[in-house]
Amino acid sequence: MASRVFTVPNQLTFLRLGFLPFFIISIHYHHYGVALAILIVAGLTDGLDGLLARSLNQKTALGAYLDPIADKLLLSSSFVILALNRKISWWLATLVLSRDVILLTAAAVILVVSGYRQFPPSLYGKATTALQILLVFAVVLLAVTDWAWLHIARNIIGYLVAAFTVFSGFHYCFTVARRMNEQQHT
Numbered sequence: 001m002a003s004r005v006f007t008v009p010n011q012l013t014f015l016r017l018g019f020l021p022f023f024i025i026s027i028h029y030h031h032y033g034v035a036l037a038i039l040i041v042a043g044l045t046d047g048l049d050g051l052l053a054r055s056l057n058q059k060t061a062l063g064a065y066l067d068p069i070a071d072k073l074l075l076s077s078s079f080v081i082l083a084l085n086r087k088i089s090w091w092l093a094t095l096v097l098s099r100d101v102i103l104l105t106a107a108a109v110i111l112v113v114s115g116y117r118q119f120p121p122s123l124y125g126k127a128t129t130a131l132q133i134l135l136v137f138a139v140v141l142l143a144v145t146d147w148a149w150l151h152i153a154r155n156i157i158g159y160l161v162a163a164f165t166v167f168s169g170f171h172y173c174f175t176v177a178r179r180m181n182e183q184q185h186t
Contacts (some may be wrong), residue, residue: 007058009067012049016042016070020077027081032143039140042074043133071129076100078136087181088158093170096132097163106173114180122175124168131161 019042026035049067053059076097084095121129138154 002138004060005062007060007063008056009049009052009053009058010060010063011099012052013043013063013066013070016045016049017073020070020073023074024077024081027078027085027140028070029130030085032140036140036144039137041147043137046071049085068126072100075129075132079132081166082136087143088135095165099165101134106176110176114183122168124164124171128161128164128168131157131164135161151158 019038023035023038023042024036026032046067049063053063079088079093079096081091082088135154135157138150138157142150142154
């Protein structure tokens with residue numbers, strides 16, 4: 001059992017979770033260069049753990065839960081700390097966090113009422129996550145550099161994040177409701 005917990009991919013995910021407080025501290029104290037380095041290393045370990053899990057045949061149930069939790073914790077805390085430092089608007093941070101809370105609440109209710117159901121992320125949900133990551137990266141990079149084009153890109157990405165966050169949240173809720181309704185009638 002221990003060998004299925006301490007796989008290389010899971011260790012990389014634990015490492016990524018360990019980066020989280022240092023990332024938050026770096027942003028809080030305006031050490032954006034350090035935060036950018038941590039963000040890049042976290043991104044590399046995220047990609048590497050998935051690649052290794054597949055190539056080494058080390059996919060685990062723990063990894064399947066832990067990896068998206070690590071991603072969500074990094075993204076959610078990024079939006080909060082960047083909003084606190086006035087690098088991201090509070091309305092956008094609130095929108096992103098509210099969607100996550102609504103989806104977690106819906107998942108908890110479904111778990112309690114119907115038992116475990118697997119609802120894999122949709123293409124829209126994956127696009128939303130990718131845009132959120134891109135926005136956090138652009139905001140932190142912009143705090144280190146002062147590229148004029150990046151200001152424009154950050155604003156465009158911010159509005160795309162808002163649109164995809166709302167759309168994917170509604171899409172997920174309607175898709176889950178439809179699937180639950182179909183399962184009840186079969």
